Amino acid sequence: MTPLSRSAAPAPSADELVDPDQLVERLGISRVLAVGAHPDDVDFGAAATVAALAERGVEVTLCLLTAGDAGGFEGGHDPSEMARRREAEQREAAEVLGISDVVLLDERDGWVEPTADLVEKLVRVMRQVRPDVVISPHPERAWDRLQKSHPDHLACGEAVVRASYPAVENPFAFPHLREDEGLEAFRIAHLLLMAAPQERIDARVEVTAQLPTKLAALRKHFSQHPDPGQMEERVADQMRAAHPAGPSGALAEGFHHVVINGPDTFAGF
Known part of the structure; x- marks a missing residue:
């Protein structure tokens, strides 16, 4: 498989960037489904890329598996009230990013398992949305930074x-x-998996211009950030580290790009 390539032309290496225009063109993106386990997962992992795609007319749907009722830093909160707050926060953040629709499933926060029932729910959403690309957390644990592998x-x-x-x-x-x-039934062409182990990252999207939008979306999740300033510094540092040029003013988000159905795959039974 050739990452980020629709033809036999050489594809970028893991140390090269693509800008959002190249991403849209090379993957033929008109519709994206972004999936997260909790509110703010996609905002941390891919908000700048999502915002850049939406700016270019890509239709983005966000699907959350849980309402995030086990999140927060205040002791003794009511789970149903936290779920309500986090849903409202996510809808406001989605509006900042240009996300067209938010779908909420009913999995239990902290107890998500890849059951046949959950797979069926996701297949239903995928067939409703019919995306070209699905953005999702990576299924492999990242030992370099365990916090991204909840x-x-x-x-x-x-x-x-x-x-x-x-x-x-x-x-x-x-x-x-x-x-x-x-x-x-239909075929999804590509996965962009966020929060990937470092050795799996093979697609980096240059999103320097989208940092203010990403931070604006993350600020909407006010129930989750006891120190918003520290959170923003950490996010910017991670995006600088994702840029292959190293510490500089340029920022990126990194993904593991998986071609499911493309010119180099056999699509059929």
Whole structure:
């Protein structure tokens, strides 16, 4: 497979960047589904890329597996109230990023597992949205920074991968989705997996111009940030580190790019 390439032309190496225009052109993106285990997951991992895509007319749908009711830093909070707050925060953040729709599933925060039931829910959303690209947490644990490998994130990533192939494109997987709901099977072309182990990152998107938008979206998650200034510094530092040129004014978000159905793959049964 050739990362970030739709032809036989040489693709960027892991130390090269693509800008958002190149990303849209090379992957043929018109519609994206971004999936997170909790509110703010996608905002931390891919908000600048999502904002850049939305600025270029890409339709972005956000799907959250849980309401994030186990999050926050205040003791003794009511889980149902926290869920309500976090949903409201996420909808405001999504508006900042230009996300067109927010879908909330009903998994339990802290207890997400890649079950057949969850895969079915994701296949339903995927067939409704019919994205070219799915953005999701990575299903592999990153030992270099364990905080980005919350068990819910890993389970979310595994469920997304299982749904993306082969379930969403197999008409005999969850046949009631086709027979009762009219949701026909289709093929997803690409995955962009965020929070990947360092050795898996092979696609870096230059998003310096989108830093203010990303930070504005993250500020909406006020229930999760006891020190917003420190959070913003950490995010900017991580984006500087993701840029292959090293410490500089340029910023990037890194992904593991997976081609599911492209010119170098066999798509069929």
